[in-house]
Amino acid sequence: xxxxxxxxxxxxxxxxxxFFIPLIATFEFSLRMRRGEYSFDAYRVVLGDARFQETFAxxxxxxxxxxxxxxxxxxxxxxxxxxRMPQLRPIVEFITLLPLVIPAIVIxxxxxxxxGSNSPLPFLGSARGTDALLVxxxxxLALPYMYRAVDTGLRTIDVRTLTExxxxxxxxxxxxxxxxxxxxxxxAVLSGAFLTFAIVIGEFTLASLLNRPAFxxxxxxxxxxxAYEPAALAVIAFAITWGCMSVIQVLARFAPKxxxxxx
Amino acid sequence: MxxxxxxxxxxxxxxxxxxxQSGFRLPTHWLGVAPFFIFALMFLILxxxxxxxxAFQNDQGEFTLANIRQLFLDASIRDAYWVSIKxxxxxxxxGAFVGLAMAIAIVRGGLPRWVRSSTMTFSGxxxxxxxxPLAFAFLATLGxxxxxxxILRDAFGIxxxxxxxxxxxxxxxxxxxxxxxxxxxxxxxxxAIDGLKREWxxxxxxxxxxxxxxxxxxxxxxxxxxxxxxxxxxxxxxxGAIATAYAFTGSSLNIVPxxxxxxxxxxxxxxxxxGYALAFGxxxxxxxxxxxxxxxxxxxxxxxx
Numbered sequence: 001x002x003x004x005x006x007x008x009x010x011x012x013x014x015x016x017x018x019f020f021i022p023l024i025a026t027f028e029f030s031l032r033m034r035r036g037e038y039s040f041d042a043y044r045v046v047l048g049d050a051r052f053q054e055t056f057a058x059x060x061x062x063x064x065x066x067x068x069x070x071x072x073x074x075x076x077x078x079x080x081x082x083x084r085m086p087q088l089r090p091i092v093e094f095i096t097l098l099p100l101v102i103p104a105i106v107i108x109x110x111x112x113x114x115x116g117s118n119s120p121l122p123f124l125g126s127a128r129g130t131d132a133l134l135v136x137x138x139x140x141l142a143l144p145y146m147y148r149a150v151d152t153g154l155r156t157i158d159v160r161t162l163t164e165x166x167x168x169x170x171x172x173x174x175x176x177x178x179x180x181x182x183x184x185x186x187x188a189v190l191s192g193a194f195l196t197f198a199i200v201i202g203e204f205t206l207a208s209l210l211n212r213p214a215f216x217x218x219x220x221x222x223x224x225x226x227a228y229e230p231a232a233l234a235v236i237a238f239a240i241t242w243g244c245m246s247v248i249q250v251l252a253r254f255a256p257k258x259x260x261x262x263x
Numbered sequence: 264m265x266x267x268x269x270x271x272x273x274x275x276x277x278x279x280x281x282x283x284q285s286g287f288r289l290p291t292h293w294l295g296v297a298p299f300f301i302f303a304l305m306f307l308i309l310x311x312x313x314x315x316x317x318a319f320q321n322d323q324g325e326f327t328l329a330n331i332r333q334l335f336l337d338a339s340i341r342d343a344y345w346v347s348i349k350x351x352x353x354x355x356x357x358g359a360f361v362g363l364a365m366a367i368a369i370v371r372g373g374l375p376r377w378v379r380s381s382t383m384t385f386s387g388x389x390x391x392x393x394x395x396p397l398a399f400a401f402l403a404t405l406g407x408x409x410x411x412x413x414i415l416r417d418a419f420g421i422x423x424x425x426x427x428x429x430x431x432x433x434x435x436x437x438x439x440x441x442x443x444x445x446x447x448x449x450x451x452x453x454x455a456i457d458g459l460k461r462e463w464x465x466x467x468x469x470x471x472x473x474x475x476x477x478x479x480x481x482x483x484x485x486x487x488x489x490x491x492x493x494x495x496x497x498x499x500x501x502x503g504a505i506a507t508a509y510a511f512t513g514s515s516l517n518i519v520p521x522x523x524x525x526x527x528x529x530x531x532x533x534x535x536x537x538g539y540a541l542a543f544g545x546x547x548x549x550x551x552x553x554x555x556x557x558x559x560x561x562x563x564x565x566x567x568x
């Protein structure tokens with residue numbers, strides 16, 4: 001047992017070194033902009049860059065719309081599958097897993113060929129349409145995570161009883177979903193939303209191929225042309241990912257564990 | 264009048280037994296899932312099918328296998344697939360073994376509880392930290408002016424670049440991909456290791472098994488399917504990734520996603536249908552990987568419930 005513990009510590013220490021050295025190195029590198037001393041100049045330059053502010057704001061907006069579209073799409077479907085059509089569950093689960101199977105670059109290639117300006121649905125004909133297609137693409141990429149989060153949330157509540165109770169009180173379907181089901185799975189929806197945010201905020205492939213001024217292509221552009229700013233941006237991006245994951249962990253603490261509470 | 268008729272139908276419906284109701288009814292319950300299926304069809308299935316069908320057509324729209332054959336005949340495309348598969352294979356295999364070792368260390372190694380919880384938290388973050396910023400982090404670490412490169416050179420007199428190391432290569436990319444592959448392995452495999460029941464170890468010990476026999480005959484056979492399944496998942500995960508590689512090496516590294524990116528941007532293959540075939544090849548590789556993953560997953564669930 002003693003030797004086992006030694007090996008466990010050794011493995012853990014080596015792993016920690018592999019993960020922390022790049023983070024420390026990136027941080028150290030980001031401070032080196034001023035010659036001969038450490039400073040936060042790179043961060044000042046990055047945060048003051050108008051292009052940074054524009055692209056970041058654009059990506060946050062896209063992320064918010066992606067989350068709204070994802071919730072509108074996933075919550076009613078997962079609810080309806082649970083309530084009325086459990087026989088469709090395997091098909092829906094299979095479809096929600098497809099974005100993990102089909103690489104994002106292939107999906108966006110299909111969009112570009114199907115929704116060009118000469119097609120019956122010319123999404124790519126205008127900037128607004130392309131924005132919409134970007135949101136749709138991101139919602140597709142986030143589908144596996146969003147669906148799993150919501151479905152797990154629905155498992156912890158008694159969908160049938162809640163629905164019947166609401167119907168007896170005279171609620172319609174929209175009221176039931178918006179005012180009974182959604183508040184009950186809000187924590188699950190929020191963790192799906194933050195995961196979506198973490199994925200969308202720095203995404204490169206879709207934004208770049210659809211030519212939208214998003215944060216991901218901006219990062220790539222800075223990386224190709226500057227020395228110290230990329231390191232500062234990497235630190236900022238890591239902090240954002242960390243923030244999103246922390247929020248999800250905190251949310252998980254508030255999530256109900258099971259529908260079958262002891263009486 | 265209308266009012267009255269609605270009431271009668273409603274009354275009739277209410278008094279009828281549930282089975283009789285569903286005799287002559289529009290399939291309205293399909294409306295609840297219709298938006299989802301329409302969305303999936305329009306923005307996931309049809310765009311993919313469009314490329315798949317295009318891969319089997321020539322410029323005149325006739326059926327042909329020439330594009331698929333060209334994938335194997337064109338040296339540069341064949342090379343791209345080979346490099347992609349090599350990078351994905353090694354990053355998945357190394358990531359899986361290292362991740363497994365770390366997961367066993369934190370679950371079974373007798374380490375304090377905070378080690379496990381902080382490793383799991385960090386793994387959740389690191390497995391999602393990919394794309395362009397990850398490339399920046401490793402350029403700042405192992406690039407020509409990176410911290411590790413400089414420390415090795417100035418403090419230890421080891422110039423890794425003079426020794427032929429270059430972070431902008433396949434092996435450099437594998438080292439970078441490990442940064443999200445290892446944590447992903449930890450996140451997925453830890454529940455499987457938790458599923459190893461303590462009683463099995465005690466039963467083996469009662470029967471006089473040595474530690475090695477316990478591992479060889481109990482632990483490895485039980486973990487094997489989840490392990491292999493996760494390796495395949497990691498393989499698919501790195502096969503489709505492009506952002507890190509693109510930010511890292513620009514278009515100089517010849518891997519499939521970067522080739523496809525260039526093809527979408529400017530038809531570098533001078534044949535749109537060959538581009539579709541390139542995309543089709545990617546779907547085939549990741550699709551096969553996922554079929555194996557599901558197969559191993561169902562096998563592993565037999566033991567680990």
